[in-house]
Amino acid sequence: MAARPGYRVAVPRTQPEQQAPPVQRLRVRYAKRGRLRFTSHRDFSRAFERAIFRARLPMAYSSGFNPHPRISYAGAAPTGSASEAEYLEIGLAQVLDPAEVHRMLDESLPDGLDVLEVVESPGGSLADLLQASRWRITLPGAGDLNGLVEAFLAAETVTVERMTKKGLREFDARAAVLSLEAQTSGDVTVLDVVIEHVVPAVRPDDVLTALASVGEFPTGIVPLLTRVAQGPLERATGTVRDPLTPAS
Known part of the structure; x- marks a missing residue:
């Protein structure tokens, strides 16, 4: 049947081919x-x-x-x-x-x-399986940060702000940090931190912001952030397990 002037004939859309599931x-x-x-x-x-x-x-x-x-x-x-x-x-x-x-x-x-x-x-x-991450934060020229680390760990909450896709958000950085240690060798200080994956996510740069809020944090330092592990969280020991290795 011919289409009337000013009208379109609806043409059924061909269904896409269904792909086989992965083998x-x-x-x-x-x-x-x-x-x-x-x-x-x-x-x-x-x-x-x-x-x-x-x-x-x-x-x-x-x-x-x-x-x-x-x-x-x-x-x-x-x-x-x-x-x-x-x-x-x-x-x-x-x-x-x-x-x-x-x-x-x-x-x-x-x-x-x-x-x-x-x-x-x-x-x-x-x-x-990716419940927590262990990070190494390298801070050239930061000096001894053990006092800041102790103050941070002693606090019940440490609030930080970060701009997100939904605007400026305020959240507790302390609750997500399971462990935090500082070691200085020469003029380089390294922070070893285990962060639980929570919502909103707490990132290693948030931990640095939190440290600066509880004491005097050195300025002008460019940190190198390296995630060294990510996987299931062993709460009893506070360690992050390899997600590709079956649990024993």
Whole structure:
């Protein structure tokens, strides 16, 4: 039947092809080092997808009108922070040796974005395992900060402010800090801090802001923030366990 003038004929939209579910899921630990610590999460995700394409991995894809490779990112470090403990999970359409995937991905990523480990996923949520992080904060020329650390740990609450996507937010930085130690060697002071993942998230730079609020913190110092571990929290010991290693 011809359409009447001024009217459009509705054409049913073709349903997209349904993609097969992944036959293998792999969990990947990677590092952000050197200048690549300034890579944003969006920039990294683009670089990783390009690496997958160059490595010719048989990725599984999502269904829908705009299929995407099945990649799940979890617990990304803030831009500007180095990290030895970033994680993601990929779904493959073909079973491969994790060691071979490790080699292929690492060869396809730029230096500074380095794949450290690839293992079979046991199932469940990777994000749920990332309950806390251990950070190393390097402060050249900061001097002895043990007095500040003691004052911070003795406080019940230490409120800080940070600009977020929802505007300026105020939150307690003390509640998320499970342990904090300072060591000075020569003219370099290193803070070792374990931070529980809470909402809103407390970042290592928030801890520095909190220290400055409880005492005299040296100015003009550019900190180097490095996440050295991220995973399940062992509350009895205050340690952060490797999420890729099964609990004993």
